[in-house]
Amino acid sequence: MNAFLCYGNYPLLTKISYCNHTMITCATFSNASTTIKSMWFVYSGEVYENSLWNCRILKKIISYGLSVFGEEFATKTRRIRQKRRPEPHYMSKILSTLRQIVREWTVEGKAERDATYKPILDIVRERYSCISDRSTVKLMVPGSGLGRLAFELAKEGFTVEGNEYSMVMLMTSSFLLNACFEVIHCSFCWELRLAKVIIFEVEEHVIYPYALDKSNSWSYEDQTRPVRFPDLGKSRTEAPPNFSMIAGDFLEITQSRSSQFDCVVTAWFIDTAKNVIDYIETIYRILKPGGTWVNVGPLTYHYEDMIEEMSIELPYEEVMRIVRLTGFVVEKEERITSYYTINRLSMLQNQYTCAFFVANKSMHC
Template identity: 40%
Template sequence: MAHERSHDLDVGHTQAHGPSHDPELPAPADSFDHHAQVQATFDLYRRAALSSNQRRRADFYALPKRHRDLLPDYSALLREVDEKLQVNAELVQRMIEANPFPPPEDAALDAPAPTDADHERLRSTLRQCVRDWSETGENERNTAYRPILDSLASSFSHLSPSEKAETRVLVPGAGLGRLAWEIVRAGFSCQANEFSLHMLIASSFILNNCTTPDEFTLHPYLHSFSNIRSREDLLAPCLIPDVAPSDIAGGEAEFSFAAGDFLEVYGDSPGSWDVCVTCFFLDTARNVVQYLETIHGLLKPTGMWINLGPTLWHFEADRDSSSLELPLEDVKTLARKVGFELWDEREIKTCYTTNPLSMLRHEYTAAFWTARKV
C-alpha cells in the first residue's frame, strides 16, 4: 500500500484503506455515510452548542421570579457564553471548510443525523486541540510526550542528522499529530496514523492551514458548567496553535499522515519501521494481542517500541464489539511472549485533555516502557 509522503508543510492526509472512523465506534457499514455524518457534526456545531445554552436559558426563565431575582447576572453570563460559542464555531467552520475527506455531495442527503456521541466526539476533538496545540496543553505534553522524545533522543544520539532523517518512526493513534510533529522536529522521519475522521479533519487543518502562532481562539471550557470555580474560568480562552506548524520545514526528515485503521494499514506490513511509538493507544484495541503482533511485525529486526499510556480499554463497555481487557501486568507478560524485551519500565502520572482550571481532575498513572524486538 502507498502512503502519501511530503517533506514539509503540506502534510498529506491519505486515507490508506478501509473506512476511516472513530476508534470508539465499530466500522460503519457505509463509510460515505460516515463521512457525511461527521461533516454534518462539524456543520451543526454552532447550532448544537447554542441550543445547549438555550436550554440553560429556558430553564432559568422557568424559575420562579423570586429565584431569578437572586441571580441578576446569570442572563449576562449566558449571553457571554453564546458569544464565545460563536468564536468556537468560527474555528470549527474553518476546519470543515478545509476537510480533506469531504463526502460525495449526494451522501449528505442519506447520512444519519449526528448523535449526541458525534457531538461529544467533536467537543473531544476541540479539547485535543488544547492538549496538542496550545500553551495550556504544555503540561500534558511535558508529562506524556517528553519521556518518549527523551527516550528517542538518547537511543539515537549517535546518529548524524541525515541518519536520523532516515530513521523511520511510526505513531499510530496520532490524534492531532503534535507528538509526531515533535518527532520530526527532533530530526526523525515520522508517519502519524489516525483512524478518527474528526481527528483527521482537525489535524489536517492545523498542520496544513495554520501558519502563525496564536492564530485562532478557542474557548474550550464552555460546554460544561460543572466543577468550575468562576465565570472567568468558564469563559477562559485558549490560543491555537502555540507554534507555527511549519517550523519543522526545511530539514531532511519526512512527515506523513496515514488515515485508516491501524490493523488494516499495517497488519501485513513488512518489517520496515525503526521505531513504533504508542502513546495512549494500546487500550484502543479490541484485541491487544493483535496490536502487539502488528507492532512486532512492522518493526525491523531489533526495532524499538516505546509505549506510554493507561489500560482504559475502549471497548470494555461496548456490547456490540468483541473486547479483551487485560491487567497491565498481563499486557507486559504478553508483550514478552510476542517477542519484545522490555526495559526502562516506569509509571508516569499524567492527564488527558484535562481542564487545568477544573475542580475535578482525572489523573492517569500511565505505564511507560521501552522495548526491543527480539
C-alpha cells in the same frame, strides 16, 4: 463528520436550553431569584457567543478538510448533512476535539504533553543520537491524534509516519498544520504528506473549550475563558522533510508492512484495541530486527462498555507477559503520572498513572 456539519445548530439549542432552565428554576427560588436570573442570562449569552465562535473554527476545519480530501469526500459529506441530525454522541466528539486542541497545540497544554511526550522523545533521541543519520530511521506513531508527537519526532530529523483512524482528528490536524497536506489516495486509506513549508501565525486562533462545563467551576469567567492556538514559537517553520500521516485502521494499513520500521511509538493508544494482543503482535511484526517499541499510557479500554463489540480487557501484568511471549525483550518499565485533556481551572482533576515501557525486538528473528 456529521458532528462537524450539524454543530451549527448547537449554539442556538444551547441558548434555548439555558434560558428555559433558568426561567423554570428561578420560579422556585426565593427573592434572590431576580439577581440569579440576571446573572444566568448574562452567562447563557456568553455561552451562546462562545459556541458561535467555536462554530467558526469548526467551519474552517471543514473547509480545509474538504479541500484536502477532494470532491468525492465533499459529496458524501453533503449527503450526511442532509440525512442526519446531531446526536449527543457526535457532539461529545466535537467537545473532545476542542479539548484535544488545547492538549496538543497550546501553551496551556504544554505541561500535560510534556508529562508523557518528553520521556518518549528523550528515549528516541538517546537511542538514535547521531543526528545526521536520523533521516534513515523510520518511526511509526499509531493513534497520532492531532499529530503533535509525530510532528515533534519529525522535527528531530526522523522519518515519521503517523497513523490515525478518526476522520475528526485527521481533518483537525490538517487544519492545525495549515492545510498543507498533499493527499495520495489508495484502496483502503489516504496518505497525507506535508508540503515543504508550513506558515503558522502564532496563537492566531481562539476557541472556548470549557463554555459548556457547568459542574466543578470556580467562576463563570473560568468557564468562558478563551484559549489561543497554535503555540509554536515561530511564525514560519520549515516542515519536517519526512513526515506523513496515514488515515485508516492500524491493523489494516500494516498488513503488508512487515519489518519496515526501526521504532514504533505508541502514546495513549494500545487501550483503543478490541484485542490488545493484535496490537502487540502487529507492532512486533512491523518492526525491523533490533527495532524498538516505546509505549506510554493507561489501560482505559475503549470498548469495555460496548455490549455490541467483542473486546478483551487485560491487566497490565498480563499485557507485559504477552509482550515478552511475543518475543520482545523489555528494557525499561516505569510509572508516570499524567492528566489528559483536563480543564486546569476545574475543581475536578482526574489523574492517570501511566505505564511507560521500552521493549526491543531481537536481532535474530
